Amino acid sequence: EDRTLDSSSLDPYAKDPPRHPVLRVNSQKPFNAEPPTEILTDNFITPSAFFFKRNHLPVPQVDPSTYQLKIQGLPGGTVSLSLEDLKSRFPKYIVTATLQCAGNRRSEMNQVKQVKGLNWGIAAISNATWAGPRLRDVLLYAGYKSGGKAQHVHFEGLDKDVTGTSYGASIPLGKALSEEGDVILAYEMNGEDLPADHGFPVRVVVPGIVGARNVKWLDKIVLSEVESSSHWQQNDYKGFSPGTDWDTVDFKSAPAIQELPVQSAITWPAEGAVLDHSLGEVTVKGYAWSGGGREIVRVDVSLDGGKTWQVAKLQGREGEALDLSPPPGRAWAWKLWELSAPLPSGTQELEIICKAVDSSYNVQPDSMAPIWNLRGVLSNAWHRVKVKISEH
Amino acid sequence: EDRTLDSSSLDPYAKDPPRHPVLRVNSQKPFNAEPPTEILTDNFITPSAFFFKRNHLPVPQVDPSTYQLKIQGLPGGTVSLSLEDLKSRFPKYIVTATLQCAGNRRSEMNQVKQVKGLNWGIAAISNATWAGPRLRDVLLYAGYKSGGKAQHVHFEGLDKDVTGTSYGASIPLGKALSEEGDVILAYEMNGEDLPADHGFPVRVVVPGIVGARNVKWLDKIVLSEVESSSHWQQNDYKGFSPGTDWDTVDFKSAPAIQELPVQSAITWPAEGAVLDHSLGEVTVKGYAWSGGGREIVRVDVSLDGGKTWQVAKLQGREGEALDLSPPPGRAWAWKLWELSAPLPSGTQELEIICKAVDSSYNVQPDSMAPIWNLRGVLSNAWHRVKVKISEH
Ligand SMILES: [Mo]
Ligand SMILES: [Mo]
Numbered sequence: 001e002d003r004t005l006d007s008s009s010l011d012p013y014a015k016d017p018p019r020h021p022v023l024r025v026n027s028q029k030p031f032n033a034e035p036p037t038e039i040l041t042d043n044f045i046t047p048s049a050f051f052f053k054r055n056h057l058p059v060p061q062v063d064p065s066t067y068q069l070k071i072q073g074l075p076g077g078t079v080s081l082s083l084e085d086l087k088s089r090f091p092k093y094i095v096t097a098t099l100q101c102a103g104n105r106r107s108e109m110n111q112v113k114q115v116k117g118l119n120w121g122i123a124a125i126s127n128a129t130w131a132g133p134r135l136r137d138v139l140l141y142a143g144y145k146s147g148g149k150a151q152h153v154h155f156e157g158l159d160k161d162v163t164g165t166s167y168g169a170s171i172p173l174g175k176a177l178s179e180e181g182d183v184i185l186a187y188e189m190n191g192e193d194l195p196a197d198h199g200f201p202v203r204v205v206v207p208g209i210v211g212a213r214n215v216k217w218l219d220k221i222v223l224s225e226v227e228s229s230s231h232w233q234q235n236d237y238k239g240f241s242p243g244t245d246w247d248t249v250d251f252k253s254a255p256a257i258q259e260l261p262v263q264s265a266i267t268w269p270a271e272g273a274v275l276d277h278s279l280g281e282v283t284v285k286g287y288a289w290s291g292g293g294r295e296i297v298r299v300d301v302s303l304d305g306g307k308t309w310q311v312a313k314l315q316g317r318e319g320e321a322l323d324l325s326p327p328p329g330r331a332w333a334w335k336l337w338e339l340s341a342p343l344p345s346g347t348q349e350l351e352i353i354c355k356a357v358d359s360s361y362n363v364q365p366d367s368m369a370p371i372w373n374l375r376g377v378l379s380n381a382w383h384r385v386k387v388k389i390s391e392h
Numbered sequence: 393e394d395r396t397l398d399s400s401s402l403d404p405y406a407k408d409p410p411r412h413p414v415l416r417v418n419s420q421k422p423f424n425a426e427p428p429t430e431i432l433t434d435n436f437i438t439p440s441a442f443f444f445k446r447n448h449l450p451v452p453q454v455d456p457s458t459y460q461l462k463i464q465g466l467p468g469g470t471v472s473l474s475l476e477d478l479k480s481r482f483p484k485y486i487v488t489a490t491l492q493c494a495g496n497r498r499s500e501m502n503q504v505k506q507v508k509g510l511n512w513g514i515a516a517i518s519n520a521t522w523a524g525p526r527l528r529d530v531l532l533y534a535g536y537k538s539g540g541k542a543q544h545v546h547f548e549g550l551d552k553d554v555t556g557t558s559y560g561a562s563i564p565l566g567k568a569l570s571e572e573g574d575v576i577l578a579y580e581m582n583g584e585d586l587p588a589d590h591g592f593p594v595r596v597v598v599p600g601i602v603g604a605r606n607v608k609w610l611d612k613i614v615l616s617e618v619e620s621s622s623h624w625q626q627n628d629y630k631g632f633s634p635g636t637d638w639d640t641v642d643f644k645s646a647p648a649i650q651e652l653p654v655q656s657a658i659t660w661p662a663e664g665a666v667l668d669h670s671l672g673e674v675t676v677k678g679y680a681w682s683g684g685g686r687e688i689v690r691v692d693v694s695l696d697g698g699k700t701w702q703v704a705k706l707q708g709r710e711g712e713a714l715d716l717s718p719p720p721g722r723a724w725a726w727k728l729w730e731l732s733a734p735l736p737s738g739t740q741e742l743e744i745i746c747k748a749v750d751s752s753y754n755v756q757p758d759s760m761a762p763i764w765n766l767r768g769v770l771s772n773a774w775h776r777v778k779v780k781i782s783e784h
Contacts, residue, residue, distance in 0.1 A: 172720045180566070239753050241692050243701045255689050258720075259752035292684075292752055297647050300633050306762060309635045328564045328650075355762065360651035360684050361631050361770045366758035370698060370747065378753045 012058040012162070017196040020049040026118040030055040031197065034123035041267045041287050041336050044315070045096070046126035048190050053197045054101050054124065056167050056232070057159035060217050064201045069185070071142040073150060073223030079142040083201050086185060089141065090133030095182050097207040097332040098289045099214055100125040102237050102257055105265065105379035112369045115376030116246075122265040122383065125289065127334050130186035130205040135176050138185060139223075144177075150223035155204050155215035168230035169213045171206055171258060173223065180293075180330055182207050185218065207332035208293045210257045212237050227256060242372040249374060257377065260291035262364055264299055264337075264356035265383040273387045275343065275350075282350070283340045284312070286383070290358035295331030298357040301339045305351035306366070306382070312337040312354070328359070343389060352385045404450040404554070409588040412441040418510040422447040423589065426515035433659045433679050433728050436707070437488070438518035440582050445589045446493050446516065448559050448624070449551035452609050456593045461577070463534040465542060465615030471534040475593050478577060481533065482525030487574050489599040489724040490681045491606055492517040494629050494649055497657065497771035504761045507768030508638075514657040514775065517681065519726050522578035522597040527568045530577060531615075536569075542615035547596050547607035560622035561605045563598055563650065565615065572685075572722055574599050577610065599724035600685045602649045604629050619648060634764040641766060649769065652683035654756055656691055656729075656748035657775040665779045667735065667742075674742070675732045676704070678775070682750035687723030690749040693731045697743035698758070698774070704729040704746070723751070735781060744777045 013029040023033035035050040064083050071079040081089075101124035103117050110119060135153070153176045157167040175181045186205045187194060194200040199216025206213050212232055227233055238254040268285040269275065275282055282303070288296040299312040315336045325331070337354075344350065355364045365371055368381040405421040415425035427442040460472045473481075493516035495509050502511060527545070545568045549559040567573045578597045579586060586592040591608025598605050604624055619625055630646040660677040661667065667674055674695070680688040691704040707728045717723070729746075736742065747756045757763055760773040 174572070174720060239690075239749065241690060241701050241703045243692075243703070255751060257753060261752055261754040298631075298633060300635075300762075309633050309762070311633045311635070328566060357631065359647060360653055360754075361649060362653040362752075362754040363757050363763055365755050366762060370692075370701070370758060371755055 015061055016059045019053065019197065023050070023053070024121065024123075026120060030057055031059070032118050034121055035126070037121060037123055037267050037270060040123045040126070041285055044127065044333075044336060045190060046128055048128065048192070048195050048198065051126040051128055051198065052101065052124045054211060055159070055197065057161055059196050060158040060160070062158060062201055062217060067201050069202060069218060070220045071138070072220060074143045075145065076143040081138070083187065086133055086138070086187060086202065090137045092131055093134050093182070093184050094129060094131045095184055095205060095207055095332060096127065096129045097182075097205055098125060098127040098334040099211045100260055100263065100289065101211045102260070102377040103379070104263070105383070106376040108368055108381070109372055109376045109379045112372045115372070115374060117376045122267070125263070125287065125334070128189050129191065130184060131188040132184045132186040132202070135183040135185055135204065136179065136181070139176065144223070149225045152224050152227050154220075154222040154224055154228045155213070155218060156220040156222070157215050158217040158219045166219065167215065167232065168228050169215055169233050170224070170228035171209060171213050175206065175209070180327070182330060182332065208259055208291050210237065210260050210291070213258065236375065237377060238375070239378050240373045240375070242370060244374060246374055261378060261380050262290040262294070262296075262356050262358040262362045263380045264288035264354050264364065266352055266354050266385045269352070269385065269387050271385050271387075275387055275389050277343065277389050277391065279343070281340055281342050283338060284352055284354070285336070285338050286354050287334045287336055288356035289334035290356070290362070293329040293331050294358040294360050294362070295325060296335040296356050297359050299337045300355050300357075302353040303341060303344055303350050306353050310339055310341055312339040331359070348389050348391065350387050350389065352387060353382050355382045407453055408451045411445065411589065415442070415445070416513065416515075418512060422449055423451070424510050426513055427518070429513060429515055429659050429662060432515045432518070433677055436519065436728060437582060438520055440520065440584070440587050440590065443518040443520055443590065444493065444516045446603055447551070447589065449553055451588050452550040452552070454550060454593055454609060459593050461594060461610060462612045463530065464612060466535045467537065468535040473530070475579065478525055478530070478579060478594065482529045484523055485526050485574070485576050486521060486523045487576055487597060487599055487724060488519065488521045489597055490517060490519040490726040491603045492652055492655065492681065493603045494652070494769040495771070496655070497775070498768040500760055500773070501764055501768045501771045504764045507764070507766060509768045514659070517655070517679065517726070520581050521583065522576060523580040524576045524578040524594070527575040527577055527596065528571065528573070531568065536615070541617045544616050544619050546612075546614040546616055546620045547605070547610060548612040548614070549607050550609040550611045558611065559607065559624065560620050561607055561625050562616070562620035563601060563605050567598065567601070572719070574722060574724065600651055600683050602629065602652050602683070605650065628767065629769060630767070631770045632765045632767070634762060636766060638766055653770060653772050654682040654686070654688075654748050654750040654754045655772045656680035656746050656756065658744055658746050658777045661744070661777065661779050663777050663779075667779055667781050669735065669781050669783060671735070673732055673734050675730060676744055676746070677728070677730050678746050679726045679728055680748035681726035682748070682754065685721040685723050686750040686752050686754070687717060688727040688748050689751050691729045692747050692749075694745040695733060695736055695742050698745050702731055702733055704731040720751070740781050740783065742779050742781065744779060745774045747774045
């Protein structure tokens with residue numbers, strides 16, 4: 001038969017799902033987008049449609065009725081589990097966890113010196129409720145016994161490049177097995193089936209760990225003595241010194257990013273906003289989060305470019321008392337924060353800055369240039385926003 | 393009987409042990425001292441005589457033959473263990489761990505604005521090998537069962553103030569029970585009985601946690617639903633915003649310091665040193681360490697006040713390959729580091745800076761003023777040393 005090839009059959013991205021038009025798109029193919037800053041912190045739980053999308057490859061089409069998750073590297077050989085198995089054979093855990101792209105706030109690093117990567121603003125971070133079995137329970141079910149040589153858990157996605165290579169990553173086995181690690185094989189996001197862009201039908205959620213290891217459209221789990229050999233584990237998503245360039249970089253010299261450092265940013269007011277002098281005060285809003293389950297314990301805000309600092313009010317989940325802290329090392333969700341303060345007099349411009357402190361009292365560095373790195377990851381210096389004050 | 397009171401019977405510090413004369417004394421009573429910077433990093437393991445001393449109270453005189461460690465708060469009531477019990481009933485664990493005073497580098501914070509506390513230099517940090525039973529094993533032996541309400545483990549010392557109040561602190565129970573926490577009841581330091589200044593006959597060593605919780609001359613261990621009520625847990629050893637002063641501080645608003653943030657300092661050359669221009673190069677040495685078992689993965693050194701950076705060579709224990717990293721989250725010991733680089737030409741002064749990165753990619757902040765706090769703790773900004781270059 002003679003058929004006309006339509007463009008969609010040549011375009012591996014032709015079957016990508018529809019997306020919300022309000023998203024700010026950094027790349028169409030693969031699809032990478034973040035919500036507008038102004039709405040990012042409207043809700044403690046980010047609606048799935050607004051949750052930042054970070055795809056490395058085309059979104060795979062997965063039939064949930066034939067889906068099989070393979071678990072390999074265990075003494076008894078490969079174990080396969082259907083979606084129904086994952087839903088029925090294990091307790092369902094619900095974990096509220098913030099995911100952040102390693103490249104969040106890369107655009108600010110680009111202002112120091114051009115880096116390689118998508119030009120993310122401050123919204124490549126979002127918070128959702130995820131549900132599914134614990135990876136720990138699934139590994140034990142599949143026959144995991146302690147005392148073996150495995151040190152890492154690999155995840156392979158169903159998303160593939162033109163050569164047939166899947167997206168892949170790994171995490172330390174200890175995180176996967178820990179009762180306090182809260183790693184789950186999520187089949188729900190915010191109470192519904194995972195959306196296509198977020199890994200339908202199953203993704204791994206590794207709380208406290210960089211987004212890149214939270215592999216979507218999960219195809220295979222492999223226990224191994226060594227880390228994933230994937231490009232993204234070995235030759236990407238690592239931090240380097242500002243003096244290291246593409247001619248001198250040795251990717252073997254740096255560890256793969258797992259836990260992320262303490263982070264915060266101002267979502268309101270926006271850069272360049274004009275504040276009404278007659279209101280007499282300004283309200284500053286933002287988010288703060290740290291990797292490794294380290295809770296945010298304080299956010300400092302400056303209205304004068306860092307000369308003086310005030311302490312913001314932290315907000316947890318709606319209706320939840322803030323003194324109900326999660327157990328130590330299990331603060332997986334961000335904290336939204338707010339500061340209302342009198343508008344300083346005698347100035348027509350404010351430089352607003354925020355910086356957060358986590359439960360290990362780690363802080364954000366003052367400036368971007370000294371943490372600049374060729375890949376533009378780990379961009380967590382103080383966030384600065386300049387605004388004007390209207391005159392009368 | 394009529395006896396002449398000699399001064400020693402009135403002075404609770406009269407029976408303090410002799411100390412090495414090279415120590416730099418910040419306070420005689422209680423004794424607080426650090427080794428000279430120039431020798432701090434001569435050895436990966438700090439000789440006990442040079443290990444920084446941080447006493448809050450007089451050194452108690454303890455008879456090891458009658459010593460009894462009490463464990464309370466367990467269902468079966470108080471359990472007492474002699475020193476011999478601790479040595480004979482439990483496996484002996486050896487842990488190499490760095491301890492750091494919360495006030496290390498306070499003198500640099502004092503240069504921003506005066507704080508309250510001992511004026512420590514950069515050497516209130518040292519590294520030793522400690523040996524004794526795991527606290528976990530001792531608690532299980534004493535009858536600990538999971539499922540109870542206890543969330544904290546209190547430690548009380550035999551050192552007391554004039555009112556009879558003991559030094560005390562607590563840590564989260566999870567750290568004490570974790571197989572990966574490596575908390576031990578040490579009766580040996582560097583292969584010998586604990587020295588009097590370091591807690592003879594038994595202290596707790598809580599790797600990755602601020603020195604203040606590593607209680608010496610251990611008298612009592614108490615499991616509790618709440619943190620220690622001691623002054624040092626509740627109203628000291630906490631971090632605050634630079635805007636918080638003694639009139640506004642609310643100690644309840646900040647968590648007790650447990651894990652410390654990433655730290656590093658330059659031990660060679662010394663501030664004000666004159667480098668010989670004809671040598672053509674400079675060697676910079678120092679230490680780096682982070683709390684919570686986070687390994688140091690990189691140290692950056694600048695010779696030009698932070699404009700450009702070079703990567704230092706990290707050194708672990710003598711004769712140990714650096715690629716033999718400890719398991720994730722169990723890097724308890726510091727790393728010494730060194731950088732040899734050509735002396736920049738055309739300048740008679742260098743501002744040398746170091747900054748470290750840990751395995752969560754947390755970094756040190758650029759400057760001290762924005763992390764200044766009224767108690768002068770957590771002083772971990774970049775360390776800066778100015779040196780001169782000799783002319784010919
Ligand atoms: Mo990412
Ligand atoms: Mo301390």
